[in-house]
Amino acid sequence: MNAIYAGSFDPFTNGHLHVLTQACELFDKVYVAIAVNSEKSRKIDKDVMKNAIEKIIKSNKLANAEVVVLEGLTVDLAKEKNAKFLIRGLRNGTDYEYEENLAVVNSKIAGVETIYFRAGETAHISSSVVMELYNYGKDITKWVPKEVLEVLK
Amino acid sequence: MNAIYAGSFDPFTNGHLHVLTQACELFDKVYVAIAVNSEKSRKIDKDVMKNAIEKIIKSNKLANAEVVVLEGLTVDLAKEKNAKFLIRGLRNGTDYEYEENLAVVNSKIAGVETIYFRAGETAHISSSVVMELYNYGKDITKWVPKEVLEVLK
Amino acid sequence: MNAIYAGSFDPFTNGHLHVLTQACELFDKVYVAIAVNSEKSRKIDKDVMKNAIEKIIKSNKLANAEVVVLEGLTVDLAKEKNAKFLIRGLRNGTDYEYEENLAVVNSKIAGVETIYFRAGETAHISSSVVMELYNYGKDITKWVPKEVLEVLK
Amino acid sequence: MNAIYAGSFDPFTNGHLHVLTQACELFDKVYVAIAVNSEKSRKIDKDVMKNAIEKIIKSNKLANAEVVVLEGLTVDLAKEKNAKFLIRGLRNGTDYEYEENLAVVNSKIAGVETIYFRAGETAHISSSVVMELYNYGKDITKWVPKEVLEVLK
Amino acid sequence: MNAIYAGSFDPFTNGHLHVLTQACELFDKVYVAIAVNSEKSRKIDKDVMKNAIEKIIKSNKLANAEVVVLEGLTVDLAKEKNAKFLIRGLRNGTDYEYEENLAVVNSKIAGVETIYFRAGETAHISSSVVMELYNYGKDITKWVPKEVLEVLK
Amino acid sequence: MNAIYAGSFDPFTNGHLHVLTQACELFDKVYVAIAVNSEKSRKIDKDVMKNAIEKIIKSNKLANAEVVVLEGLTVDLAKEKNAKFLIRGLRNGTDYEYEENLAVVNSKIAGVETIYFRAGETAHISSSVVMELYNYGKDITKWVPKEVLEVLK
Numbered sequence: 001m002n003a004i005y006a007g008s009f010d011p012f013t014n015g016h017l018h019v020l021t022q023a024c025e026l027f028d029k030v031y032v033a034i035a036v037n038s039e040k041s042r043k044i045d046k047d048v049m050k051n052a053i054e055k056i057i058k059s060n061k062l063a064n065a066e067v068v069v070l071e072g073l074t075v076d077l078a079k080e081k082n083a084k085f086l087i088r089g090l091r092n093g094t095d096y097e098y099e100e101n102l103a104v105v106n107s108k109i110a111g112v113e114t115i116y117f118r119a120g121e122t123a124h125i126s127s128s129v130v131m132e133l134y135n136y137g138k139d140i141t142k143w144v145p146k147e148v149l150e151v152l153k
Numbered sequence: 154m155n156a157i158y159a160g161s162f163d164p165f166t167n168g169h170l171h172v173l174t175q176a177c178e179l180f181d182k183v184y185v186a187i188a189v190n191s192e193k194s195r196k197i198d199k200d201v202m203k204n205a206i207e208k209i210i211k212s213n214k215l216a217n218a219e220v221v222v223l224e225g226l227t228v229d230l231a232k233e234k235n236a237k238f239l240i241r242g243l244r245n246g247t248d249y250e251y252e253e254n255l256a257v258v259n260s261k262i263a264g265v266e267t268i269y270f271r272a273g274e275t276a277h278i279s280s281s282v283v284m285e286l287y288n289y290g291k292d293i294t295k296w297v298p299k300e301v302l303e304v305l306k
Numbered sequence: 307m308n309a310i311y312a313g314s315f316d317p318f319t320n321g322h323l324h325v326l327t328q329a330c331e332l333f334d335k336v337y338v339a340i341a342v343n344s345e346k347s348r349k350i351d352k353d354v355m356k357n358a359i360e361k362i363i364k365s366n367k368l369a370n371a372e373v374v375v376l377e378g379l380t381v382d383l384a385k386e387k388n389a390k391f392l393i394r395g396l397r398n399g400t401d402y403e404y405e406e407n408l409a410v411v412n413s414k415i416a417g418v419e420t421i422y423f424r425a426g427e428t429a430h431i432s433s434s435v436v437m438e439l440y441n442y443g444k445d446i447t448k449w450v451p452k453e454v455l456e457v458l459k
Numbered sequence: 460m461n462a463i464y465a466g467s468f469d470p471f472t473n474g475h476l477h478v479l480t481q482a483c484e485l486f487d488k489v490y491v492a493i494a495v496n497s498e499k500s501r502k503i504d505k506d507v508m509k510n511a512i513e514k515i516i517k518s519n520k521l522a523n524a525e526v527v528v529l530e531g532l533t534v535d536l537a538k539e540k541n542a543k544f545l546i547r548g549l550r551n552g553t554d555y556e557y558e559e560n561l562a563v564v565n566s567k568i569a570g571v572e573t574i575y576f577r578a579g580e581t582a583h584i585s586s587s588v589v590m591e592l593y594n595y596g597k598d599i600t601k602w603v604p605k606e607v608l609e610v611l612k
Numbered sequence: 613m614n615a616i617y618a619g620s621f622d623p624f625t626n627g628h629l630h631v632l633t634q635a636c637e638l639f640d641k642v643y644v645a646i647a648v649n650s651e652k653s654r655k656i657d658k659d660v661m662k663n664a665i666e667k668i669i670k671s672n673k674l675a676n677a678e679v680v681v682l683e684g685l686t687v688d689l690a691k692e693k694n695a696k697f698l699i700r701g702l703r704n705g706t707d708y709e710y711e712e713n714l715a716v717v718n719s720k721i722a723g724v725e726t727i728y729f730r731a732g733e734t735a736h737i738s739s740s741v742v743m744e745l746y747n748y749g750k751d752i753t754k755w756v757p758k759e760v761l762e763v764l765k
Numbered sequence: 766m767n768a769i770y771a772g773s774f775d776p777f778t779n780g781h782l783h784v785l786t787q788a789c790e791l792f793d794k795v796y797v798a799i800a801v802n803s804e805k806s807r808k809i810d811k812d813v814m815k816n817a818i819e820k821i822i823k824s825n826k827l828a829n830a831e832v833v834v835l836e837g838l839t840v841d842l843a844k845e846k847n848a849k850f851l852i853r854g855l856r857n858g859t860d861y862e863y864e865e866n867l868a869v870v871n872s873k874i875a876g877v878e879t880i881y882f883r884a885g886e887t888a889h890i891s892s893s894v895v896m897e898l899y900n901y902g903k904d905i906t907k908w909v910p911k912e913v914l915e916v917l918k
Contacts, residue, residue: 104583116269399552422575728881
């Protein structure tokens with residue numbers, strides 16, 4: 001059974017890693033899909049982040065994870081990769097309601113089901129808050145993997 | 154990888170079946186645990202429901218599911234069955250917040266993580282509403298498996 | 307077009323009156339249905355409350371409202387009274403999610419749709435809080451119609 | 460009794476149609492107001508959409524609906540059209556809280572009350588998600604009226 | 613400036629202690645009010661809990677805290693103790709909406725305002741879950757003060 | 766005990782004043798911090814607003830309040846001003862969940878705790894809605910202090 005874990009990962013945080021680690025225990029293969037949205041500019045280049053996530057996967061021994069860049073719809077990638085499940089991390093009830101609207105559509109349009117993982121202890125922090133803290137010189141080592149820290153330098 | 158799907162299942166509905174079916178695709182073994190709470194009386198006897206769920210599992214060919222009656226804590230059953238994940242179905246944001254409080258505790262007390270599945274199309278209906286409709290003579294065939302209908306007669 | 311406004315109305319508050327007044331402007335006929343639940347004991351007898359609501363309807367000149375006692379399902383009353391809409395008052399998002407689960411069921415089981423009115427300025431207070439304040443000797447004149455106050459004495 | 464159903468309708472979906480159909484049963488006249496916000500660019504021109512909604516109204520025999528373009532405040536249109544109620548569709552609790560803040564203001568500033576209709580079966584999908592699916596070549600016929608499909612071609 | 617921190621405290625947890633500690637830094641005097649509800653039986657006797665909280669206050673050097681048993685309304689205690697603020701701990705959005713309904717009433721009926729403190733790291737756990745874990749023999753030392761543990765033995 | 770009350774205050778409303786007034790009763794010193802975000806353009810210049818808030822503080826006799834412009838992180842200002850608490854106003858559950866994510870981060874990164882005040886009767890209105898109403902010629906005197914009205918003219 002394969003799964004897609006899509007997100008902007010700008011940057012990939014320890015919360016994302018917590019979700020990915022759980023997913024790799026459950027699925028035969030997990031595709032980490034860096035979703036690129038033409039209307040939203042990224043803070044960290046998609047290829048730089050792809051490279052960083054590949055290193056994170058290696059250092060965390062997540063042998064069944066693979067990173068891809070996603071420029072289309074998640075459900076199309078799911079079909080291409082023969083994945084029946086989408087993975088999403090949840091931090092709170094507002095997250096859930098936002099995700100749920102997308103999950104209904106993905107289920108109806110492509111028969112792909114969404115599974116929610118808890119984002120975990122360090123995952124209350126969003127990618128954008130991490131970047132804001134970093135830009136103001138704060139120590140963010142507890143919120144992002146060291147491979148992301150190296151990219152930011 | 155094993156998982157526990159605990160609930161009062163009073164009765165087991167098509168929403169529960171939707172969650173269980175997804176879970177059986179993902180896990181090696183799924184334990185459906187009929188949670189018995191000494192302070193809350195059941196509408197349908199736990200052994201009658203156990204029997205009905207066993208028939209549902211058989212007719213839906215969920216070969217890796219097994220029903221148990223749970224009189225203690227879910228995390229203790231998880232340990233006994235070597236299950237690292239708990240499965241919960243979600244219908245809305247209030248559900249989520251309720252579940253989340255338990256999920257934090259289960260994670261901290263026993264290192265057992267919770268995964269949320271969407272309850273699916275027919276699962277907006279709760280067990281207690283199903284029973285109320287049934288008691289007023291409504292047709293509930295779209296909300297519960299036929300094996301539950303037989304038990305109610 | 308007819309509508310049902312069901313609730314336990316134990317007691318009927320100014321929030322309920324606010325909803326009813328709006329509904330009477332919109333519908334040809336509004337049935338105020340005092341829902342009696344055999345498992346939950348009432349603080350004020352259903353017939354006493356029926357009588358009080360009838361007086362409230364009269365003094366507020368809501369000529370197209372009528373009170374009934376509801377011992378079955380709301381959707382059955384809707385059918386009997388040829389009502390296509392159910393009316394519910396909303397105070398917050400938790401209210402909404404609770405109501406929504408019932409609304410889906412009522413729509414599917416009987417084709418009856420639910421419309422939500424805002425509960426209005428004085429309607430943050432629930433019937434049970436009104437009664438608790440009353441029992442502790444507080445002045446509740448701004449939260450309930452005078453016809454309810456007379457019943458409480 | 461008249462009502463205003465305002466929105467950006469960019470595009471008008473089957474969810475909007477579901478709300479409008481219910482509203483037309485209840486009100487003498489329903490004004491569908493295409494709200495134009497100078498700060499937000501539209502995907503579909505307001506006059507093109509006005510024309511499409513007029514066709515939708517005709518083919519669905521909603522004789523008491525009328526489309527207008529709204530460049531000011533909804534409450535000013537309500538006054539001009541002698542409408543006492545605003546109509547809003549709800550999909551979830553987050554929607555509700557957002558709407559509620561506006562509803563309080565509209566009630567206080569102009570004495571105009573808001574009524575919430577359920578967005579219905581196909582209305583979990585937002586206008587923006589519909590457009591995204593369309594842009595990626597997905598079949599959106601179950602989510603928008605055929606008159607909108609024609610405009611998109 | 614005085615404040616009331618009311619709750620059933622059945623039992624008092626580390627989450628409660630976290631809130632109380634913050635409140636004692638802000639207010640001249642904080643009354644910890646063990647609310648006794650005649651309709652709900654307690655798991656731990658109110659006088660036993662009062663005694664335990666007094667010890668907790670002492671060992672945590674919260675010199676400006678005082679425990680009382682509250683059999684009436686919180687707002688009446690507030691008046692008696694010349695307290696202008698009520699203190700409540702929040703764990704999630706559902707908590708907030710529940711509290712808010714009471715806060716509006718307390719503000720309107722007695723001019724007493726509510727302040728919300730975050731329940732903190734260990735406070736995702738409710739008193740009732742703590743007791744359930746304890747009854748099943750789990751180690752609850754990280755969730756309740758040692759003075760509560762002694763009472764439970 | 767000092768506190769920071771940060772916000773964009775674009776403009777400062779009666780809701781903000783309600784929160785500030787309560788905070789000034791509790792704290793020795795309250796810093797009103799006009800947060801300036803380089804990515805978001807302001808409707809009212811920060812120095813004009815600073816001047817207006819200073820007048821509001823004076824006319825409301827809030828002797829222990831002081832306005833500052835904040836161009837960095839709130840937690841850094843908290844440290845500089847020796848403030849252990851951040852103050853936030855809450856209007857609904859969605860507000861709460863948004864704030865909570867920031868509150869966790871601020872607590873972890875700097876040991877600064879967040880306290881929530883209720884936004885009060887007139888505070889359902891946001892700064893952006895106030896401005897929209899003003900731009901359409903509506904009377905906003907009940908939502909903003911007169912010192913803000915003077916700035917807008």
